Amino acid sequence: MDSTTNSDVYPRGIKLGVDVGTVRVGLAICDPDGILATPFKTVGRDAKKNSDIRVVVKQAVELSAVQIFVGLPRTMKGEERGSAQMATEYAELLAAELSRSGAAVPVNLVDERLSTVTAHRNLHEAGMSSRNHRKVVDQVAAAGILQHAIDMQKARGTDVGRRVQAPAQSDQPTSAPTLGAASGRDPDSSTRGLQL
Template identity: 75%
Template sequence: MTESAVPGAYPQGVKLGVDVGTVRVGVAVCDRDGILATPLRTLARNAKKNTDVRILADLAVELGAVEIFVGLPRTMKGEEHASARMATEYAKLLVSKLLEAGSGVPVRLVDERLSTVSAHRDLHQAGMSSRDHRKVVDQVAAAGILQHAIDMQKARGTDVGNRVSADLPPGPPGDGAQAVPAVHTHSAQRILPKMEGYSEPGQQ
């Protein structure tokens, strides 16, 4: 469910954008003023141990992120298929890892139609060979998602995207505490500035 618009009702500070894939996960970051999103790093997806989710949660804490936007892939008709379910499950896992780290950073799912297509086009226009795209395209796509989110926040004066909560197992008797985090909107801007912090798959 999308939260109702309340003027100025969105966090100010460093935010992260996440592009989830079956093999790699792209991560982007924006400045504290929410002006420009830049590619940050690429993580190797580990669906068995979810080590990449833990690394991402630790990174969010380390950077003092106030919000995280996970791209939700939809078809041009607005339908959600397997890739959208994968992104949703990833967002829930991220919320759980953040809670384990003692963080309540909000995670939000935002529409990311064509973000990867746009990233490939931008890299091509920047003169990068198609063979080298794989190394950075995920983080460039994540930057597009994040840029769109922060732009929409400023344009609307409110938060964007759908808030995500973790599927937590029931706690022990008498333990009624449950934390709920959230995420923001996405974007489709051309972002190629420095592609810093790239990690080859498997590198931590």
């Protein structure tokens, strides 16, 4: 029996890692066998028009990606605060744009505690000056997020992270909302559309 028919088994193929920041978004990719994640691209964050989300979707389609992991920054105690809310909203917008474009690529949120700190340390140890870190640190952080996810998938033999569902199209506006734009959000909006 083919084990890939089990819905809990993770997909094989190229995957993307996404590190969401307020100014930049880092992207990383892995090989189809999920062995090594590598830094790929840094995209300027456009919270008003969300053009960066369309860039991520375009890359996913061009690379025939089978899955996208968005880093979910938690505190050392495992709590989710403002940056985690931003990452969750970004993942929801990404899932919605993928759905609109007809790309059936699942988006999972995965724990990314200390990914940026680790990325800065790795770049420093590689001899890169702190001044040049900004150009690539988001990509390196995204690679750390993706490597963590693919390593966990192999170790557990199942998919990992928290799957993000695109909101229902019927109640969606024609243009994508911007992050944090809705001031009168319902209190459960941070978990709406997510399943464990």
